[in-house]
Structure formats: C-alpha cells, structure tokens
Amino acid sequence: MxxxxxxxxxxxxxxxxxxxxxxxxxxxxxxxxxxxxxxxxxxxxxxxxxxxxxxxxxxxxxxxxxxxxxxxxxxxxxxxxxxxxxxxxxxxxxxxxxxxxxxxxxxxxxxxxxxxxxxxxxxxxxxxxxxxxxxxxxxxxxxxxxxxxxxxxxxxxxxxxxxxxxxxxxxxxxRPAYNDALNEYFRGFDGGQLCEDCLRRKLTNPLRVLDCKVPACKELTRSAPKISDYxxxxxxxxxxxxxxxxxxxxxxxxxxxxxxxxxxxxxxxxxxxxxxxxxxxxxxxxxxxxxxxxxxxxxxxxxxxxxxxxxxxxxxxxGECAPEAPDFYLAVLGEAGLHAGLLLTQKLRAAGMTGECALAAKSAKSQMRQAGKSGARFCLILGDSELEAGTIVVKDMTAGTQDTISQDSLLDHLRK
Known part of the structure; x- marks a missing residue:
C-alpha cells in the first residue's frame, strides 16, 4: 500500500x-x-x-x-x-x-x-x-x-x-497626498518596466508597489517619493x-x-x-x-x-535546544522486577522526578545502552538479588560511580 x-x-x-x-x-x-x-x-x-x-x-x-x-x-x-x-x-x-x-x-x-x-x-x-x-x-x-x-x-x-x-x-x-505623488510617479511606467502585479497595484493601491520583491520593481521605486515628505x-x-x-x-x-x-x-x-x-x-x-x-x-x-x-x-x-535530561532510567534485569520497577518509577514521578522504566527484562548491556540514549543522570538497576534484598543499584552516568542503597532511601539519595 x-x-x-x-x-x-x-x-x-x-x-x-x-x-x-x-x-x-x-x-x-x-x-x-x-x-x-x-x-x-x-x-x-x-x-x-x-x-x-x-x-x-x-x-x-x-x-x-x-x-x-x-x-x-x-x-x-x-x-x-x-x-x-x-x-x-x-x-x-x-x-x-x-x-x-x-x-x-x-x-x-x-x-x-x-x-x-x-x-x-x-x-x-x-x-x-x-x-x-x-x-x-x-x-x-x-x-x-x-x-x-x-x-x-x-x-x-x-x-x-x-x-x-x-x-x-x-x-x-x-497619506492621501502621498498616494497622489506615487500615482504621478508611476504614471509613466508600463509593462516593460513593472511586473504584472505592480501594474495592477499602481492603479488600485500605489503604496503596495513599494512592497514588491521583484528586483526590477525595487530598482524603479528607488527614486520614488518618500512618505516622510508628505x-x-x-x-x-x-x-x-x-x-x-x-x-x-x-x-x-x-x-x-x-x-x-x-x-x-x-x-x-x-x-x-x-x-x-x-x-x-x-x-x-x-x-x-x-x-x-x-x-x-x-x-x-x-x-x-x-x-x-x-x-x-x-x-x-x-538552533537546536539541548533536550532536558531526565533524572533517571530504571533498568530491570529480571521478569520478577518489572512489577516492582514500574511502581517504584511511579513513586519517583509523584515526587517530581522525571524518568522511564524498562518495560521488558532485557540484557544489562542493552538496558545500559538505552539509559545512555535517554540522557538520564542516573541509571537505576533492579535485578533479582536487589529485589530480594530491598535494594537498588544507582549508577551516576556523569561521574561513572555506582552505589547500592535501600529502595526506601532512593528518593533522598537522588535529591542529594
């Protein structure tokens, strides 16, 4: 199709x-x-x-x-x-x-x-x-x-x-006096000098001729009367x-x-x-x-x-504006973490943070690549072991540092 x-x-x-x-x-x-x-x-x-x-x-x-x-x-x-x-x-x-x-x-x-x-x-x-x-x-x-x-x-x-x-x-x-002056100025110009539009304009509204962008018309109007004199x-x-x-x-x-x-x-x-x-x-x-x-x-x-x-x-x-960087990207490394990851993401958003959560448990490498593409300041990593311990890995994408903290302290950690 x-x-x-x-x-x-x-x-x-x-x-x-x-x-x-x-x-x-x-x-x-x-x-x-x-x-x-x-x-x-x-x-x-x-x-x-x-x-x-x-x-x-x-x-x-x-x-x-x-x-x-x-x-x-x-x-x-x-x-x-x-x-x-x-x-x-x-x-x-x-x-x-x-x-x-x-x-x-x-x-x-x-x-x-x-x-x-x-x-x-x-x-x-x-x-x-x-x-x-x-x-x-x-x-x-x-x-x-x-x-x-x-x-x-x-x-x-x-x-x-x-x-x-x-x-x-x-x-x-x-302006009426100026229009009269323009009428007199344009009276002698014909189709060999003015474009088709300006031939019509000079009869109906001579002021419009001054607005023409055709080079020949612009040149002919260079010596036209100035409105400041009228x-x-x-x-x-x-x-x-x-x-x-x-x-x-x-x-x-x-x-x-x-x-x-x-x-x-x-x-x-x-x-x-x-x-x-x-x-x-x-x-x-x-x-x-x-x-x-x-x-x-x-x-x-x-x-x-x-x-x-x-x-x-x-x-x-x-030019281009730099896109506003999100606060986080939450990578989920196991199927069991998808549910908890989405709810944790909603909690962060409700607190004013911006970011996304992975919707499928893909490889760590592909999710880190996605976190980099998003421009997020932090990549949050939630695997099976973190899910069981109630922790989460926080990787600072700018500094390259990484910490494991409790999920309960995550919001305070990001704000600091």
Whole structure:
C-alpha cells in the first residue's frame, strides 16, 4: 500500500524542534506578562470577509494566498492567514472595549498561506501575535518595541536589525497626498518596466508597489517619493516621540522609508525586525499601528497597535535546544522486577522526578545502552538479588560511580 506523506508546505514538528517552539512560547508568556499582556486563544477558521475587509482586497494575501472554501451552507470561510484580524474580531465581538480602557492581548498558533515553500516560509506556519487596543499614544508604540526587543534578547538572538517607518494617516495632507505623488510617479511606467502585479497595484493601491520583491520593481521605486515628505504635523510629532523614546532607551534602529508592510491596515508607526542569517526571507517580526481597523470591523473607533513574530524563522536563528535530561532510567534485569520497577518509577514521578522504566527484562548491556540514549543522570538497576534484598543499584552516568542503597532511601539519595 502506498505510503501517505504530508502535504507540500506543511511540516512535522518533531520532539527536538518542539522543544524550541515550547521555549519560544514560554519566553513570550513570561516577557509579555511583565508588560501586562494576557493570552487569548482564537479559531483557525474565520469568515472570509474578516480578512478581505481588514487586510485589503488588493493585497497579495487576499488576492493569491488565502485558503478559502465554502462550507456546507455556502458561506465562504478562510483558514486564518494572520492573527490581527481575528484578535480584533474577538475584541469587538466579546465587548472587551467596554470592560477596560486599554486591552493588551497576545496569542500563538498556526497560520496558513498558499505560497511557494522556501527556507523559513511554509504554507502552514506559526506566529506569536501581540495586540494592544484603546490608546493612540506614541508611548505605547515605544513600549511595544521595547518589549519585542526584550523578548528577542531573552531568546538569545543577536545581530538583528530594527527598521522603522511612519505611514502617515488618512488626513488629506498626509497619506492621501502621498498616494497622489506615487500615482504621478508611476504614471509613466508600463509593462516593460513593472511586473504584472505592480501594474495592477499602481492603479488600485500605489503604496503596495513599494512592497514588491521583484528586483526590477525595487530598482524603479528607488527614486520614488518618500512618505516622510508628505506627512501631517500630527504624524510627524507622533513618530518623533517614538524615535526619541527609543533613542533614550538605547534601542538601535534604522529608518526605512520604503517599509510599508504587506497589509493595508497599517498607519503611522510601522516596523520590522530582520536578520541576515536566514536567507532572502529575512523578516523575523513586524507590525505597527492600525488606528482604523477596529472601526472597519464593526467596533468603536478605537486605535490599535501590534506585531507578529514568525516562529519558524525564530527557531532557525535559535538552533537546536539541548533536550532536558531526565533524572533517571530504571533498568530491570529480571521478569520478577518489572512489577516492582514500574511502581517504584511511579513513586519517583509523584515526587517530581522525571524518568522511564524498562518495560521488558532485557540484557544489562542493552538496558545500559538505552539509559545512555535517554540522557538520564542516573541509571537505576533492579535485578533479582536487589529485589530480594530491598535494594537498588544507582549508577551516576556523569561521574561513572555506582552505589547500592535501600529502595526506601532512593528518593533522598537522588535529591542529594
């Protein structure tokens, strides 16, 4: 019978890799809690409209990458391609805005995008997502960036670059004026110069052209107008406060006027964290402010800011974590000891120890080999003579020493 294999772009996360993901999540829980953030857990499936309204109809995510299908009643459903829209939906639907002035939330889990699988980018990928609702303050932006930097530092990551930009707002003398300038700049470019996607983007949302990764398009946009020259005074003041706080707090960053992110809902502060160690897909985290999104999704007109971290890319930078060594492995050298060995193992586990017990009475050599593979600190040996005398042999796998002690004193001996 033909072997069934996993779907292209989907990966098995095996025990050693799962330890890295667990460390990511546990570090996130600890660091984010220091800043007052609380965990939410959200559905993987959402109504398609949630993403078309929030991310933007003209984005590559909505146009090309979503896993969308009708359910049995003909309703269009989508496997979430990102987390922010779902968190906003939950925030509005559950009335959190009426319960607290400032909501600080985070979640983690799988996301889905139909795109070409490559190093650090899969069709099922995992994100840690952080969102804060209710405050327009640049101090919240800066605090979030400090929190992100602390999280990445506590993971042991180095040589990361923080890139910042401000995308302005909807005031007529701000982003709309910049869009007009881009329209004028791109007017003369045709299909021989821009890729097919950018020909469409320049008509529907010229800001998206700046996000294109095609080398020819990147080169053509190098001389495009900069958004910093088209911002209202309020947006200038907001961004200067953010950068002044980061300067005072010692967070190094680079200003990138081309940084627009891939989603339409961002305004004002926008940021990305990149690494040169993981190839072309260099972004490991990114986010920004989205002050109109809550209203767009049916909630009150409240501001928001957030970021997401790609767990696959963070895991690549972290490398393998050393597996946590168990305390013991109990080798049983005779059939009569299997019963007592398993019960003794349960007693040690109940006292907080970690370890395994042999389930068959194999040779001493094979069981010592298994104890070595397990990485256990101690190998406990229970043979017929030890069973009769009420003793057990304790072999220190690090020091190479060996003692025979009573079973009653085993727990104290291991703890010492």
């Amino acid at each position: 033909e072997k069934i294999q996993k779907i292209k772009g989907f990966a098995d996360i095996l025990p050693r890799d799962a330890q890295v993901y667990d460390r990511l999540e546990q570090t996130a829980k600890r660091v984010f809690a220091q800043y007052g953030y609380k965990e939410v857990r959200l559905p993987i499936l959402e109504r398609t409209e949630l993403f078309s309204r929030s991310i933007g109809e003209e984005t590559d995510v909505v146009q090309k990458e979503m896993y969308t299908f009708p359910d049995r009643k003909g309703r269009s459903l989508t496997m979430r391609p990102e987390a922010t829209a779902g968190v906003v939906r939950a925030y509005v639907e559950n009335g959190l805005h009426a319960q607290e002035e400032l909501s600080k939330l985070y979640c983690a889990g799988p996301m889905f995008r139909y795109e070409r699988p490559q190093k650090g980018r899969m069709r099922q990928f995992h994100q840690i997502d952080v969102e804060a609702f209710g405050s327009p303050s640049p101090y919240l932006d800066a605090e979030m960036l400090f929190m992100l930097a602390q999280f990445l530092t506590e993971l042991g990551l180095q040589d990361l670059t923080f890139e910042l930009n401000s995308l302005g707002c909807s005031a007529p003398d701000c 911002q209202c005074q309020s947006c200038r003041d907001h961004f200067s406060t953010v950068t002044a706080l980061l300067d005072a707090g010692g967070l190094n960053y680079t200003l990138n006027p081309r940084l627009v992110r891939g989603l339409d809902y961002y305004v004002r502060t926008t940021f990305e964290v990149t690494s040169g160690k993981i190839g072309a897909q260099s972004a490991v985290a990114g986010g920004g402010r989205y002050d109109g999104l809550v209203k767009t999704l049916g909630g009150p007109d409240l501001p928001g800011v957030g970021f997401a971290c790609g767990m696959e890319r963070l895991a690549m930078l972290m």
